[in-house]
Amino acid sequence: MFDFSKVIPSIPYILEGIGITLQIVIFATIIGLVLGILLALCKIGSIKPLKWFAEFYTSIFRGTPLVLQLMLIYYAMPQILGFNIEPMPAAIIAFGLNSGAYISEIIRAGINAVDKGQQEAAKALGVPYSKMMKDIILPQAMKNILPSLMNEFITLNKESAIVTVIGALDIMRRAYVVGGDTFRYLEPLLIAGIIYYIMTLVLTFLGKMIEKRMRRSD
Amino acid sequence: MIKIENLKKSFGKNEVLKGISTEIKEKEVIAVIGPSGSGKSTFLRCINRLEEPTSGKITVGGTLITDKNVLKVRENLGMVFQNFNLFPHKTVLENLIYAPMNVKGVSKNKAIEKAEDLLRQVGLFEKRNEYPNRLSGGQKQRVAIARALAMNPTVMLFDEPTSALDPEMVKEVLNVMKSLAESGMTMIIVTHEMGFAREVADRVLFLEGGYLVEDAAPEVFFNSPKSDRARAFLDKVL
Numbered sequence A: 001m002f003d004f005s006k007v008i009p010s011i012p013y014i015l016e017g018i019g020i021t022l023q024i025v026i027f028a029t030i031i032g033l034v035l036g037i038l039l040a041l042c043k044i045g046s047i048k049p050l051k052w053f054a055e056f057y058t059s060i061f062r063g064t065p066l067v068l069q070l071m072l073i074y075y076a077m078p079q080i081l082g083f084n085i086e087p088m089p090a091a092i093i094a095f096g097l098n099s100g101a102y103i104s105e106i107i108r109a110g111i112n113a114v115d116k117g118q119q120e121a122a123k124a125l126g127v128p129y130s131k132m133m134k135d136i137i138l139p140q141a142m143k144n145i146l147p148s149l150m151n152e153f154i155t156l157n158k159e160s161a162i163v164t165v166i167g168a169l170d171i172m173r174r175a176y177v178v179g180g181d182t183f184r185y186l187e188p189l190l191i192a193g194i195i196y197y198i199m200t201l202v203l204t205f206l207g208k209m210i211e212k213r214m215r216r217s218d
Numbered sequence B: 001m002i003k004i005e006n007l008k009k010s011f012g013k014n015e016v017l018k019g020i021s022t023e024i025k026e027k028e029v030i031a032v033i034g035p036s037g038s039g040k041s042t043f044l045r046c047i048n049r050l051e052e053p054t055s056g057k058i059t060v061g062g063t064l065i066t067d068k069n070v071l072k073v074r075e076n077l078g079m080v081f082q083n084f085n086l087f088p089h090k091t092v093l094e095n096l097i098y099a100p101m102n103v104k105g106v107s108k109n110k111a112i113e114k115a116e117d118l119l120r121q122v123g124l125f126e127k128r129n130e131y132p133n134r135l136s137g138g139q140k141q142r143v144a145i146a147r148a149l150a151m152n153p154t155v156m157l158f159d160e161p162t163s164a165l166d167p168e169m170v171k172e173v174l175n176v177m178k179s180l181a182e183s184g185m186t187m188i189i190v191t192h193e194m195g196f197a198r199e200v201a202d203r204v205l206f207l208e209g210g211y212l213v214e215d216a217a218p219e220v221f222f223n224s225p226k227s228d229r230a231r232a233f234l235d236k237v238l
Ligand SMILES: Nc1ncnc2c1ncn2[C@@H]1O[C@H](COP(=O)(O)OP(=O)(O)OP(=O)(O)O)[C@@H](O)[C@H]1O
Pocket: B011, B014, B016, B034, B035, B036, B037, B038, B039, B040, B041, B042, B043
């Protein structure tokens, strides 16, 4: 049933996809983080229109399939923009915008979990809002945020496999290509699966390490 | 020093303060007492605008408090909370120097010098590099008092500063407050410590149901309260 002999020469080619996958996930996370912080600040702030916008944004991106968002950006945006977008930037933008919505919820929850008394103490000392957030609230919120953020990162790493639909040459796409070339899909797909699984294990392990270090600094 | 005119505060339909007027002079020590839910905390928190008054005027040192100048006014109003609210991710010393440096722009050296002085005053100099979670409740509250004093406030507000403490720690905090009062600090203290109020306060404000029911010297208030409500309250707590 298994015959890896035809696929083995292609393993390095599949492995190269790790770089692509990581690029997409890392850049998307950076975009998602910046966007998530901004959206979270809008949500907990007192400016109503910004609040509504942030809530609306989040509900749209959480309420529609990621694949749809990806295809809209890759296939449909050029119709509006008048120029094509490469698969990589399209993937990074789609995943970044999408994870921004999820990350903003993570950050909002993390901030809300910080004792109300902290804000009051800062206010009572005359600390302006922006400094209070930066120096008092966010550092404490990070403890609540970081584990969930790590989960989001791991989820994103797996979910990024759907970029295969727009032809970005990530792990998944490469496995599929090798399958097409050799007429054997089982082996390359298994290899892709193993790669994703190992990546998840490594990321989970890293996440645990970071959490441990943060707890020690308590 | 502080003038409060017809202060009213509602939470939704619930009117908690129903028109309170009083004046607090420089160096005066005021004890605010009253049954639970009578609006003592709300009264105190309206003074530094942790709560937005529904109506009424509050002036501090001649300045009418508005949304615009509230940060500036808060620099002069130190506040101490029941639950300490120390910054857990900062050391004791960092708790004390943060606001002077970041709000008033005091240099780090000056801020540390002042902070160490204050820590000596409250007897916690040797704890300056500890994190708050390594301190007892009484120690935390003394740090919180020092943190508020680090801003050089003209008035100190206390909201039940000893209510969250184990009985054996109440004394150390009250002693710090007492010496602060003796040094001439203007203080408004919401408290259930009747003995302390009687000994240290210049005036007692008795709140009940959102009204300022009595405003009298402690001897007068504790020995011969005018209202039935104050009498009933004292019967219960003394
Ligand atoms: N943020 C708030 N939102 C809604 N209602 C509030 C809020 N803060 C206080 N209240 C209500 O206002 C009333 C007075 O509360 P306050 O905390 O001022 O009383 P207190 O005299 O300090 O009582 P205690 O001795 O228990 O501390 C209570 O009925 C309380 O439920």
